[in-house]
Amino acid sequence: xxxxxxxxxxxxxxxxxxxxxxxxxxxxxxxxxxxxxxxxxxxxxxxxxxxxxxxxxxxxxxxxxxxxxxxxxxxxxxxxxxxx
Numbered sequence: 605x606x607x608x609x610x611x612x613x614x615x616x617x618x619x620x621x622x623x624x625x626x627x628x629x630x631x632x633x634x635x636x637x638x639x640x641x642x643x644x645x646x647x648x649x650x651x652x653x654x655x656x657x658x659x660x661x662x663x664x665x666x667x668x669x670x671x672x673x674x675x676x677x678x679x680x681x682x683x684x685x686x687x688x
Contacts, residue, residue, distance in 0.1 A: 612688075613686055613687070613688050614686070614687045615684055615685065615686050615687075616684075616685045616687075617682050617683070617684060617685075618682065618683050618685055619680075619681070619682045619683075620677040620680070620681070620682075620683060621677065621680050622677060622678065622679050622680045623676065623677065623678075624676065624677045625674060625675075625676050625677075626674060626675055626676070626677065626683075626685075627672060627673065627674040628672065628673045628674070629672050630651070630672070630673070630687075633645065650667055650668050651667070651668055651687055651688065652665075652666070652667050652668075652687075652688040653665075653666055653667075653668055653673050653685065653686065653687055653688070654685075654686040654688065655675055655683050655684065655685050655686070656683070656684045656686075657679075657681055657683060657684075658681055658682055658684075663675060663678075663683065
């Protein structure tokens with residue numbers, strides 16, 4: 605069982621034209637500070653991704669367990685992409 609998991613939120617602003625597919629890839633590792641090692645994440649761990657438009661309207665709110673994310677823009681705007 606994992607203890608003391610630190611949750612950090614990162615936010616990216618991305619301007620996207622209408623009808624554009626945004627895709628992203630990530631590679632997550634677990635850092636074990638006390639042991640001084642870095643390992644691959646355990647099965648079942650992932651990251652939550654939320655996307656909002658400039659008015660705060662939720663475009664997507666999803667948990668990703670694999671190594672990629674994607675969503676399609678429905679209008680020309682700047683999207684807020686939150687990685688939690």
